[in-house]
Amino acid sequence: MSKRRKSGRRRQARTVRIVIFLVVMLFVGLALFPSDKRTASTSSTGSVTENTVTPTAAPADAQTAAQAAADQGVTDQAAAQAGGTSFQLSDVPAYAGAPYVAVNNNVPYFSDSDMQATSFEQYGDLDSLGRCTTAYACIGQDLMPTEKRGDISSVKPTGWHNVKYDGIDGKYLYNRCHLIGYQLTAENANEKNLITGTRYMNVEGMEPFENMTADYIKESGNHVLYRVTPVFEGNNLVASGVLMEGKSVEDNGAGVLFCVYCYNVQPNITIDYATGDSSESGDTGAADQGQTNQAAPTATQAPQPAADANQTAAYIGNANTHTFHRPDCSSVARMSDKNKVTFSSREEAINAGYDPCEICNP
Amino acid sequence: MRVIVAVDDRGGVLFNHRRQSSDRVVRRKIEELSEGHALWMTKYTASQFLTLPEQARLSEQPLRDAGPEDYCFVEGEPLLPYKDDMEELVRILWNRKYPGDVFLDIDPEECGMVLESTEDFAGYSHEKITMEIWRR
Numbered sequence A: 001m002s003k004r005r006k007s008g009r010r011r012q013a014r015t016v017r018i019v020i021f022l023v024v025m026l027f028v029g030l031a032l033f034p035s036d037k038r039t040a041s042t043s044s045t046g047s048v049t050e051n052t053v054t055p056t057a058a059p060a061d062a063q064t065a066a067q068a069a070a071d072q073g074v075t076d077q078a079a080a081q082a083g084g085t086s087f088q089l090s091d092v093p094a095y096a097g098a099p100y101v102a103v104n105n106n107v108p109y110f111s112d113s114d115m116q117a118t119s120f121e122q123y124g125d126l127d128s129l130g131r132c133t134t135a136y137a138c139i140g141q142d143l144m145p146t147e148k149r150g151d152i153s154s155v156k157p158t159g160w161h162n163v164k165y166d167g168i169d170g171k172y173l174y175n176r177c178h179l180i181g182y183q184l185t186a187e188n189a190n191e192k193n194l195i196t197g198t199r200y201m202n203v204e205g206m207e208p209f210e211n212m213t214a215d216y217i218k219e220s221g222n223h224v225l226y227r228v229t230p231v232f233e234g235n236n237l238v239a240s241g242v243l244m245e246g247k248s249v250e251d252n253g254a255g256v257l258f259c260v261y262c263y264n265v266q267p268n269i270t271i272d273y274a275t276g277d278s279s280e281s282g283d284t285g286a287a288d289q290g291q292t293n294q295a296a297p298t299a300t301q302a303p304q305p306a307a308d309a310n311q312t313a314a315y316i317g318n319a320n321t322h323t324f325h326r327p328d329c330s331s332v333a334r335m336s337d338k339n340k341v342t343f344s345s346r347e348e349a350i351n352a353g354y355d356p357c358e359i360c361n362p
Numbered sequence B: 001m002r003v004i005v006a007v008d009d010r011g012g013v014l015f016n017h018r019r020q021s022s023d024r025v026v027r028r029k030i031e032e033l034s035e036g037h038a039l040w041m042t043k044y045t046a047s048q049f050l051t052l053p054e055q056a057r058l059s060e061q062p063l064r065d066a067g068p069e070d071y072c073f074v075e076g077e078p079l080l081p082y083k084d085d086m087e088e089l090v091r092i093l094w095n096r097k098y099p100g101d102v103f104l105d106i107d108p109e110e111c112g113m114v115l116e117s118t119e120d121f122a123g124y125s126h127e128k129i130t131m132e133i134w135r136r
Helices: A002-032 A035-043 A059-071 A076-082 A199-220 A330-334 A346-351 B024-033 B080-085
Strands: A100-102 A120-123 A135-139 A174-178 A194-198 A224-231 A241-248 A257-263 A269-271 A278-280 A315-318 A323-325 A340-343 B002-007 B012-015 B039-041 B056-058 B071-073 B088-093 B114-121 B129-135
Touching (some): A174 A199, A194 A199, A199 A224, A315 A346, A323 A330, A340 A346, B002 B012, B002 B024, B024 B071, B024 B129
Parallel strands (some): B002 B071, B039 B056, B039 B071
Antiparallel strands (some): A100 A257, A120 A135, A135 A224, A174 A194, A315 A323, A315 A340, B088 B129, B114 B129
């Protein structure tokens, strides 16, 4: 019995030595062949180009790739690749009234080897323009906050302006927008995790995904692999949007699975993404000069509640059921005013996520 | 028929074919509420219960199969075709904003229902959950 145990221990020690040797060799390999060289070698197969290859999503590599892209002058494509993806901003439809849009069929770009139920959090270094790169974490309950959020006003992300407009919730156009929300990893004034984001993107775009992830982790005790990559066009100081990816680990995405692009826009405000300057839509000022992409966020009017909606609108939506109706539909007569939203066209209603009523068939 | 559904601030129920949220305190409330009646649900909904309550009945079309006195716990099944069969609606509000692509497709007020009671309670993973009971 004791001999068998000793020989078992010897075998165990040998296995440990072999594992340590393999790990050391892996690190030596990584040092000799940095990520850009490995990418080039993949490209040489001819099956993929340098622009679309998906680099390894191992956290350390992601950071290296992020920094490499940053040092070369980041494009939207390269910035997204830094997150370990082959996401391209040109694949994203122009903003059409919804704060986010699913990309890659809502499937994140994580690889199977990323799916480890061990908590970690990594925030990519700022690029040469001082912009955030990728924030990546495997979030478990152990990373979540145990106290109230601290002051983050000391951080001035690129493109930051303190500017107010009437009609914006809280008045301020910009928030210091956490890439990984405080409720998930308890990061306070971490400059690698805060970008200049509109109130609309923060609250309507990103926060719902943070809420869903946080509540799932609290309820299940499971982990969620979570990555947020801000997407900057050219040398713009304000991101056009963020790519958000999430997948629950222990149940392999059965609980949480998303891959979305959140638009960094504010309805009725035009933003110059090169500088962060802004103006109310309709102004003929210098706004929007930095935009070249089709996703240029010329702010579209979000659906607004209207008390006398029946008389003036082409279609009436119900904010509760997300169904839209003809103004003379019997459902509209019974609808509470507070639930009514108006649309000038069928297309506008559908783009805002509303379904046509099955009674009046608008 | 009595229908139970959980929604977020925007009336959302599902996102990317997955429930927006769940809470063990809500499940316990549903078990208590439906005691003595059949509680119909799909296999997907049943998957959120660690142990299925005795009264649970599984069906891929719970709204079709439920009797007049039965409860149906639904997650994304369209209610509009059954609005006239619905005597009671238990609407659970997460009081949170989640992403959504499937929404509750009826407004109880529009269906001629009246809000009979409202109860706030703390969940296991939610600060404040509201349970509304609407009756015809």
